[in-house]
Amino acid sequence: MCLSAGMNDYLSKPVDPDALAEVLDTWLPEGKEEGGGLNGEPAAGQAGDAPPSEVPIWDQAGMWDRLMDDEELAGIVLNGFLEDIPRQVEALRDVLPSTDHRETERLAHTIKGASANVGGERLRWAAADLEKALRNGDLNTLGRLFASLEEEHVQLRAAMGVVP
């Protein structure tokens, strides 16, 4: 999107939520279209299902595109991911049994955002699933969802060439 060249649409203030939703619907990409049609998070009702096999473990092309093929930026985001996310996964394991789910949800959200940055699409899917289950109060699925998140994390690191 090239905002520098001019706006595409407008909304008058104060913003009316319905009018805004309409404009956003016009301009926002649909979840499954972004980054080549395979990415995205599970849609409503899909939570808990494993991601379709087309969802890649590591969408390198998408990552490079977002980072303008810039090696320095890629180094920053990948090293940040490799350094920080194992800690977040461990922290998530620790708080999973807790009855206060706010921290659990926040950690799942963080893992989701960080994996999205590097194009770790299956881990992103798994984290989004866990976040949704927490939000919906599906507590009996948490153990299974965390296990698949862990598995996707290992798979992603392996795809990135990091020996477990």
Add this chain to the structure above:
Amino acid sequence: MSSSGQRWEWCHEETTESPARSCRTNGRRRCWPASSRTTGAPGRAVLQKRDCHKKGAAPVRILIAEDDFSSRTLLEAVLKRDGHDVLATVSGAQAWEIMQQPDAPGLAILDWMMPELDGLEVVRRVRSRQSASPPYLIMLTTKSGKADIVAGLDAGADDYLTKPFDARELRARVEVGRRMLATQAALAGKVRELGEALEQVRTLHGILPICASCKMVRNDAGYWQQVEVYVAEHTEAEFSHGICPDCMRILYPEFHTPDDGDAGEER
């Protein structure tokens, strides 16, 4: 260092082409952890310095509030490279503390979900403050959060960016913010100028003491001065001197002819 002690570095075969391009023509990129890289691998990738930032655009002081390490460092790297003055924080509480300071950054990028104080609450609090130069607020959300975007804009955010964000889009949105802040500063300057001008006009609208005999006026400093000098000092008006027919008749009777009527004669 990563927990497994491995870091990423970018390597490529020696080529006359630029590193990024040579990787692309190979169809896939060559990259591997530094620890597994053979020593003395030729042609370590030269970091690509890109100057996409608009020439001449003034840098902006930007606050980042983002608890995710990789997103925060990425935001910081892109914005710092564009020459902006970046301050990175890890929580909404830290961001709110900084935004209350008199020299708070003009632009803030706030993550939606943060511990203690979320981005939405920071937006609300910042907007509840009366300020002559309100900051430009961009919130970071996940793309599935349309409801969050609506709530955030309603609470007073100026723009939003969805994660995973695109570096080009980030630059474009920050540029929009920079333009908005520049417009805001220019408008504030004009308002100040107008206020000062209005003050001058009011002086002329006030009571002006004038001598009933010689028509000198008493100026603001208490001195008597000629009315045309006073008016010239306080307005953009200029005087052109002439003699009216009545004065002409008295002062220069030899030049006065009754046919002249009332038309003034300039000298």
